[in-house]
Structure formats: structure tokens, C-alpha cells
Amino acid sequence: MIEIHQVTRRFPQQRRPVLDEVGLKLDRGSFAFLTGASGAGKSTLLRLLYGADSPDDGHITIAGHNLRPQDARALAMVRRRVAVIFQDFRLLKTRTALENVRVVLELRGVDRRLAHRRAMEALDDVGIGSLAKRRVPQLSGGEQQRVAIARALVGDPQVLLCDEPTGNLDEALSLQVLGLIDLASSRGATVLVATHDSEILRRFPHPTYHLEAGKLERRSG
Numbered sequence: 618m619i620e621i622h623q624v625t626r627r628f629p630q631q632r633r634p635v636l637d638e639v640g641l642k643l644d645r646g647s648f649a650f651l652t653g654a655s656g657a658g659k660s661t662l663l664r665l666l667y668g669a670d671s672p673d674d675g676h677i678t679i680a681g682h683n684l685r686p687q688d689a690r691a692l693a694m695v696r697r698r699v700a701v702i703f704q705d706f707r708l709l710k711t712r713t714a715l716e717n718v719r720v721v722l723e724l725r726g727v728d729r730r731l732a733h734r735r736a737m738e739a740l741d742d743v744g745i746g747s748l749a750k751r752r753v754p755q756l757s758g759g760e761q762q763r764v765a766i767a768r769a770l771v772g773d774p775q776v777l778l779c780d781e782p783t784g785n786l787d788e789a790l791s792l793q794v795l796g797l798i799d800l801a802s803s804r805g806a807t808v809l810v811a812t813h814d815s816e817i818l819r820r821f822p823h824p825t826y827h828l829e830a831g832k833l834e835r836r837s838g
């Protein structure tokens with residue numbers, strides 16, 4: 618589902634590439650963690666996978682499509698198939714929980730009533746259907762991350778990328794959030810979660826890939 622071939626990414630003023638001929642293959646429905654110290658390149662690798670940045674060398678395929686950020690069709694494909702969850706949630710702050718989820722479907726041209734119904738179902742799935750009409754600032758951090766998960770899952774993504782999704786949550790909420798992400802993978806999404814939360818790594822025994830000095834290495838699983 619995700620294939621990364623010999624990918625190198627350098628930034629100006631850095632002596633070594635952040636990613637140095639990195640390779641990774643994740644099958645459909647698999648779940649893997651991406652670890653590494655702060656600054657190791659985890660977010661850089663994820664950005665390449667959702668088409669927000671492009672490699673200097675090497676290439677990436679998602680569901681068999683070669684991902685070239687200059688290629689508008691490839692990018693449109695990525696937006697349909699790949700969902701992302703961030704540490705800081707990135708919700709529309711003046712909107713309600715429901716509006717934040719519904720907008721994904723509306724942007725795809727889904728009929729308003731159907732979008733409404735599916736967004737409600739997605740909020741119910743993550744346990745916050747009763748908060749659908751609340752605006753984002755009236756939700757706790759854990760509730761906001763659930764909205765972000767509902768938004769990520771409402772479009773039935775084939776790939777779910779998570780960049781430190783529990784970085785702003787306490788331990789109990791972190792485990793709940795990971796449980797929801799795990800559920801997405803059991804429904805067939807290919808999931809890659811960047812984290813350095815040792816409790817999560819201990820509780821969810823999935824393969825772990827570790828980034829260090831530009832190299833990606835499998836650690837466990």
C-alpha cells in the first residue's frame with residue numbers, strides 16, 4: 618500500500634540529509650510506528666507521504682500510484698486516499714465538531730444530507746456524537762482529537778498517517794486515541810503513527826521503525 622524507495626531529503630544548511638536513502642514497505646491494513654528523537658525527521662517523512670513535500674531522490678508509491686507532488690492528479694489521489702492526524706488537531710476553530718467532519722465530504726461533492734449523516738456516524742464511532750453541535754473551543758483536548766479522528770476516518774481513507782497524535786493528551790486519553798486509530802487499521806486502513814510515547818509503544822505491539830542519522834531501521838514486531 619505504501620512503498621518508499623531510496624528516498625533522500627536534504628535541507629539547506631544541514632550537513633547530512635534528514636532522510637538518507639530511506640526505504641519502507643507497508644501492506645494494506647498494517648499498523649506501524651515511526652520513532653526517533655525530536656528532529657530525527659519523522660514529520661519530514663510523513664509530509665512526503667501526504668504530498669506536502671517531495672523527495673530530492675527516490676520515489677514513493679501509494680496504492681500503486683507514483684506520488685509526484687508536481688503532478689496534480691497524483692495529489693488529488695492522495696487527498697482522497699490519505700488522511701492525517703496531527704498533534705495540534707488542526708480543526709477549524711470557529712466551527713462545530715460536526716462542521717469540521719462534514720466539510721471533508723462536502724469538498725468531495727457529497728450531497729449535504731448524506732454528508733451530515735455520515736459525519737454524525739463518524740462522531741458516534743469515536744464516542745462524541747452528543748457533542749456534535751459544540752464549537753471547537755468548547756471541547757477538551759481529548760474531545761478535539763476525537764473530532765480530528767472522526768474527520769480523518771469519515772472519508773474511509775486507505776492510508777492513515779498520524780504525527781504524534783497523543784502529544785497533547787494525558788496517558789488515559791492517549792490510550793483511548795490509539796485504540797481508535799487501531800480500529801481504523803482493523804477496518805483495512807494502512808496506518809503509520811509517529812510517536813515517542815513509550816507507554817503507547819509498550820501497549821500496542823506493532824512493528825516499529827526507528828529514524829536516526831537519516832537512516833530508517835526496523836526495531837521490533
Ligand SMILES: Nc1ncnc2c1ncn2[C@@H]1O[C@H](COP(=O)(O)OP(=O)(O)O)[C@@H](O)[C@H]1O
Binds near residue numbers: 653660
Ligand atoms: N522546511 C524545512 N527547512 C529546513 N529544515 C527543515 C525543514 N523541515 C524540517 N527541517 C529540519 O529537518 C530535521 C527533521 O525535522 P522533523 O522532520 O520535523 O523532525 P521530527 O518530526 O522527527 O521531530 C530538523 O533538523 C528540522 O529542523
Ligand SMILES: [Mg+2]
Binds near residue numbers: 659660661780
Ligand atoms: Mg515532528
